[in-house]
Amino acid sequence: MFLSCGDALFDVFADPDADVARIGLNAVVGGSALNVALGLSRLGHPAAHFTKISGDLFGRRLRAFMEREAIDQRFLIPTERNTTLAIVALSPAGSATYSFYTEGTADRSIEPAEVPADFPDELEAIHIAGSYSTVSEPTASALSKLVAQEK
Numbered sequence: 001m002f003l004s005c006g007d008a009l010f011d012v013f014a015d016p017d018a019d020v021a022r023i024g025l026n027a028v029v030g031g032s033a034l035n036v037a038l039g040l041s042r043l044g045h046p047a048a049h050f051t052k053i054s055g056d057l058f059g060r061r062l063r064a065f066m067e068r069e070a071i072d073q074r075f076l077i078p079t080e081r082n083t084t085l086a087i088v089a090l091s092p093a094g095s096a097t098y099s100f101y102t103e104g105t106a107d108r109s110i111e112p113a114e115v116p117a118d119f120p121d122e123l124e125a126i127h128i129a130g131s132y133s134t135v136s137e138p139t140a141s142a143l144s145k146l147v148a149q150e151k
Contacts, residue, residue, distance in 0.1 A: 002045055002048070010030060029061070055079070087099040
């Protein structure tokens with residue numbers, strides 16, 4: 001089994017053609033760590049994801065998505081913290097500008113004490129991903145602990 005660790009979020013795309021009195025939004029599952037688990041699962045490799053995941057609407061959708069895509073969820077840590085959102089605005093030329101809503105969110109709040117003491121023998125590889133997962137505390141320390149423990 002391959003374990004991908006880090007962010008699980010929604011990329012929220014703003015409609016640039018919407019009337020100025022409203023903002024049309026389209027949210028899709030994202031997060032580089034979750035995308036790695038998704039790709040491996042779709043290629044037929046057993047894949048799991050390790051992160052803290054919200055019980056909010058977005059977190060429930062992330063869980064449903066992982067279930068549909070056969071991504072092992074046994075290493076998800078439940079929380080009532082909100083899900084991270086990445087707001088994406090595309091210019092007319094197609095270049096993206098991002099605004100991240102991450103303060104106090106689920107995947108940025110993994111404590112080192114929440115890292116499982118033992119992972120199953122079937123674990124063959126660990127992938128740490130996410131532009132902020134490796135530098136935002138306490139998640140960065142939790143992921144460092146996981147790697148040190150499993151090497």
